[in-house]
Amino acid sequence: MHLLYKNSILLFYCVVLFVNTRLKQFSKTVMIAAISPADINYDETLSTLRYADRAKQIKNTVLINEDPMESLIRELKAENERLKKTLNSAELPSSVVVKGLTPKEIEDLKNQMRKEMMEQMETNLATIEAQNQAAFDEKLRQARLEITQQTVELPKKSGDSRISSKSKPYLSNLNEDPQLSGIIIHVLSHKQTGIGREPPSESQSNEKSKIFWIQMKGLCMVDEHALLIRHGKTGAEVELRALPNAVRMTKVNGVTVKNSVTLHHKDRILFGSHQLYIFHNPLSKEFADESKSGMEPETIDWEFAQRELAQATGFEQFSNKPRKKEEAILQQQLLELLPMVNEVNAIADELNKQRTFEVILLPPTAQALKYGESKRTKVMVRMICTNTGQMCLWEREKFMTRRFLMQDMYQKSLSKQLEDYLQESDPFWEPLEDLFIGIAPAFLRALAYRLDVDEELKIMDFVGDELGTINIKLIPCSASNSKSALPANNASSNKKDDVTFIEDPRELIGKPYSFKIILGSLNLYDSEQNKHKYTVYYRIFKESELTAAKMESNKLHTRLYSIDQITHEHLDYFHSEFICFMIYCSQFEKDVKKTFDVYSPAPLLSRRYSRLSVEELDDISKLKTELTILQRGLDSFSKKDKQLDKLYKSWANKSSSADNFKLLLEDVHKLVNMKVPSINLSTALEKKTND
Template identity: 35%
Template sequence: MAENVRVAVRVRPFNTREKERNAVLIIDMKGNTTEIKDPAAPKGEKPRTFTFDFSYWSHDGFKEEQDGYLSPSGSRYADQRKVFNDLGQSVLDNAWKGYNCSLFAYGQTGSGKSYSMTGYGNNKGIVPICCEELFKGIEEKKKTAQKGEEFQVQVSMLEIYNEQVRDLLTSKKAPKGGLKVRQHPSKGFYVESLITCPVNSYADIDNKYQEGARNRTVAATQMNATSSRAHTIVGIYFTQKTLNDAGENMTKSSILYLVDLAGSERAESTGATGDRLKEGSAINQSLSTLGNVIKALADKGSGQSGVMVPFRNSVLTKLLKNALDGNSKTIMIAALSPADINYEETLSTLRFADRAKAIKTTATVNESPTDRLIRELREENERLKKLMESGGIMPAMEGDGGTSDEEKEEMQRQMKELMERNQAEVAAMQASWEEKLQKEREQNEKALAEQKQKEEEKKVTPYFWNLNEDPSLSGMLIHFCKPGQSRIGTKNAKPPPEIQLSGLNIQMEHATVTNKDNKVSIKPTFQSAVIINGKEISKEELLHHNDRILFGSTNLFVFHHPVDYAQQLKQGKKVEAPTFEKAQEEISETALQKVGFSKVGQSGSKEDLVLQDDLVRTMPMVNQCNAMSECLNKKRFFEIALVSPQARGLKEGRTEVMVKMKNLENGNEWMWPYDKFLNRKYKMEEMYNDFINDEKDWDEPPEKDPFEESADSAVLIGSVQVFLQSLGYLIDTDEHLSITDFRGIEHGRMQVQALPCDAKWKPIEDDFVEDPYELVGKQLNFKMKIGKVGGIPSKYEKVYVSYKFYLDDTPAVSKEMSGVNMDFNFDKQFTFKPVTQQLVDYLMNDPLVIQVYGKQKTGGQKGGTALPTRELMAREKTMIHQTKQEDMKNRMAVEVATERKKFERAETKLRKIQELVNKAKKGNRTELAVKDVEDILEGSFRFKGVADAVTLAKRNEAMGKNTSSACNLQ
């Protein structure tokens, strides 16, 4: 019988960042209904409502117990146990009945998915509680079990990152391209060679999960991967073996898939549209495909016919096919942010969850006689063997005559693979469960002993523990600072260092840690990057408890000192562990200050705070791209750019964080929107990963190289803003304006004309209007003309201009020109009949933004191309620093000159007022007209000699005793 996917949503408390931003609560829940308020909506507008199977309020109404558990302080708060009782318990109950079950968590990065799924400390999530309760149930069943009855549990753990599957229960090097996803005729899609480990207790599963998390952390650091962009799937395989009435061994099996999806981000929130959206969508193909699958299944569930569901378009959707459209009872939990600053993402999550409600699955009990299954597998192998011996042609194809030798070979290869898989499955079923457990116990004993020793050592020895954006991965890596000196570096160093790290910018000999008399210091080696609490160090520094240390570009650790920690607790201090977010923020702030960006205070505008968050998020990734460019010797340099909406040709919007990539060989530059940069970064990571894994074909041809950009693609040189108020008065404009880039640096000059015309397109002369709004309802004709453009940098071989006027959807684009001084002679006629008030408002208030694009030369200066990327980058950084110093000097000179002019103008006004006073006194007047003083202050009053003094005297005499318009001179 078909059942709908059960859907729950859960809202978390404000996090530290949201509190600092004075975030406003936009989520409310009443029963199973969830409401979301648009922070930009007019006052009084009703919120949007959604109804789900469960709506969990976990925003407030809780208290922290002594053991750290967050328990309800009122009836509204949903704690971890409440969520498990509703969702996890039903998964467990169905597993006992022999159904396949799936539970997956969805939501944006940082919305609380991992907390619901795994939890932390005593706040265990659904996955650990489910495993714990499963083994409690097994122990109860064993008490009354008959002879021959057996309960088996196995566990697997995998990660999907950039469409590649990695087995997390092995530290072995993954094959290029990841593990293969295959399709079985009856079981559906599965991962080939995925390790499934037998476990006999919750402790065994917990150890396996910790092992998987450690492997995931090491791999992510080494490959420069981002855990929030990876999907994690924990598989629990539960088998119950009993005897049926016929005395046959009956097997009832179920698979529990517990899926923590990657963080979802809406492309629209970054302004991605068109080609940018297409490029950005490749960052996480599987998540976008999942959205398409959910939509298609929802349409299918609502009765639409002929709906194609794109399961095959991604690895994730292949593996979730049973969960979403097959033999499974499925539950989805959507994690929500409560803050107004995440409104768009949260609304997107609610819509996704709302569509998922319409999906239907049909679950059946997985029950079969084991002996019969073994016999059937053997029979199938015999049949396949005979087919291979006869040439591998299926009976239905005999006599076809159209099968080539290559096709026959491919069929034989596939049949051979199927035979091998069947044989492996038979061997697995025939093996004694006790044998499997014993083998696993032997492998775990050593690891458990090492872990126990490590826990004891942590109590007395200072150590580094890793900090990860995923809280469940923090603390997975421990490196002790033992008495004496410990070297930090890569495993390739000789002799191998005591603390081995891998990843971007980690040198073979990276740093030295000294533990003397329980005081720990660290000293970086020459040219190695070590950042402590956001500041890069070049000499030996003493470490303190909870210091944050970044080694290279991706190895972020916290220093733990047991003695310092104990002393602080003794003094009554509250010692809180640092968070990944705070550590990254302090690193980014220091780096941004170096390039001229200052931190926005808490009282800053919402736009400024959002911009600061974008900068903090982007800066580490820019540094990582530079590190990868250096490691791969790609001779590309990346830096952050802040681009206003006007520079992008928009009338309104917010300043956008973009990334500039510069070719250090010829000076060519390209500006990448954030989405494009992010997509390119993940492709760079793939290339870097192949490189560190010693893949011979790690490099890509230029057309596929993420560090390359086609010279044929035009880049924005700069823009010009033209104010068109004169058109409102029917007066022509003829100006030579600066072409400036996003930093305000001039890259040439442009002649722009705006010419009001009559019905025959002849320029209007001496027919201006006093009030532009007199034009409303009439006809307005004018020409926009772009004339000479000069001073464009010589690296651009072809240049063209583009602009959109008023409500135009399609830009006006000129022809391409070349040369130092170009005469575009590009004009366009505009007619508005009738003129609207909106048009006049536009003319009076909004500038026309004309953008200048250029195609860069493929050659250019090649000086220094033989130098390695490291040296070229050092030169570039020096040049940027010198340019900034020159800009600062120029700005200071301009400011000094401006202040001098202000002073001179003030002195001139004072002198004129004194002259006015002197002339008034000569005319025996004791009062001075306020109007004359105001004219002087406004710069409109001019003396023209003695005649003017006579006029002044007459004006003062006419004013009489009007003291409100006069000043006493005495």
């Protein structure tokens, strides 16, 4: 029924009161009044115009919708600002009478007022901090109260129409967005509850197995995925049983459920690739103990669960809290990337692409960084073809791009719109490239003393395991004969330059310097792998481009590196850095799996990288350099001894004249001033012991 507002006295006054209230609360008011020239609407038009005229006389009062506590904090901050301005001013406030006071009394008065103002500011700051903490505590208490009082609605056919989430065991979801965590709750009100993507129909379930099914869709979910079984009279003990087709796809606290497991309060359960839930058991002893303790319960969120999954996978970075900013960034990147890798693995499995993906940590020691460049561990993704064993490494950005294409392909397959892809358009396809298999670090400390480096370096993979060796020589040479000193590719490199050894590397500053890089034979412990072609990449100092050296049998890679003028940076580079020789191996279309079994994912489950191995090699290189310097010193002492003996024999039969004595003194002086190389070996040994 349509009722004009003027025909109802109560409705009319309610409308007038509401409009008046609204008009008085805001500083700006816009009214739209409909009037009609028709005589039948004369009364309505006249009434509207009269009210519009009255509305002009209403005075607007601006009210700020502000919390009293926030208002108090704002006033305290304003007072603090006023006090700061007063403190910065050298004059006393105008309200203070200083007539008749001496300069000393005025200064004392200023100091007294400054002290009072400082105390007032400190009091205000303490009050602001206390109010902020009180506001936070109150909001936190209200949020927790809402969570504890939340209830779960169930269909009437399942029993009660409304059951408290505290009365029975239940599952609550975890989401990357904290606001969406705890929104989905499944109460385990039946003796047996099934989880599945396409469970049996309700009639079949009730007639045959008496199982109440919960439908969960998503990647790696099977039709009948798992069972949650309540045991005992009260049903306090809950067993999670992974069904045969979902054994690999069900995890509790990051650990795969092989058959069945008894759940405990606040266990984390992963169904499929991303269905993540927390198990709550109000009937358990753990819940009762937690309630009695009165302590704040442990916060379990999406990040906590992802850390747990990563640690169970083998990432040791999550065993402790990050101490440095770089470690925190690395953990954050892993937490972001690991769920994506799991998702992509699930998509590849669903589409039968015969691909597996895993996260690889590439340490700074394996990146051949420029000198002075920030050293950070790089997070990369490795794709492995399970059919051929071919591998490739993707940067994080490239993986993210491919992931979007894979998701699009999967969605099209679900909607039956997936068309045949060209090989180049398939996000799971990658052309064959040389495979990065390991590094061989060559330390440069000996070059600072103009000593040769002649090493058979160990080739280490990502986890620090030895794969083989490579012969490397670094030979200092003089600027005059540096080019002629380079050997031919197939010539022997035993010839050495006549370069003077120096005791103090600082003698090199401001002088030109050159040294040769000679790469010899490369041998891997697996004889089958020696049949492949290898390329070694390396960078010296601040070179913008990597140098590529193709390793061929019976041929040497030689290169001359020259420095126009040695600086302190070069000396620091020699003492603290190394040349990272990165070894790449060619891949073939066929029979790759047999060759690269050593690089299968199994050895990489520990997810550690060989920082310790590089440090040990550095210590060995340091000791070798110091041993060489000591040997040079011993040779100098031996040379002195021989010259002293020669000097004795030459002067034994000469007459004792003043002239002869003067000549003898000059010879002795030359012998005494001969430099003998020395080094404090105990310092290095002490450092190694402390490490």
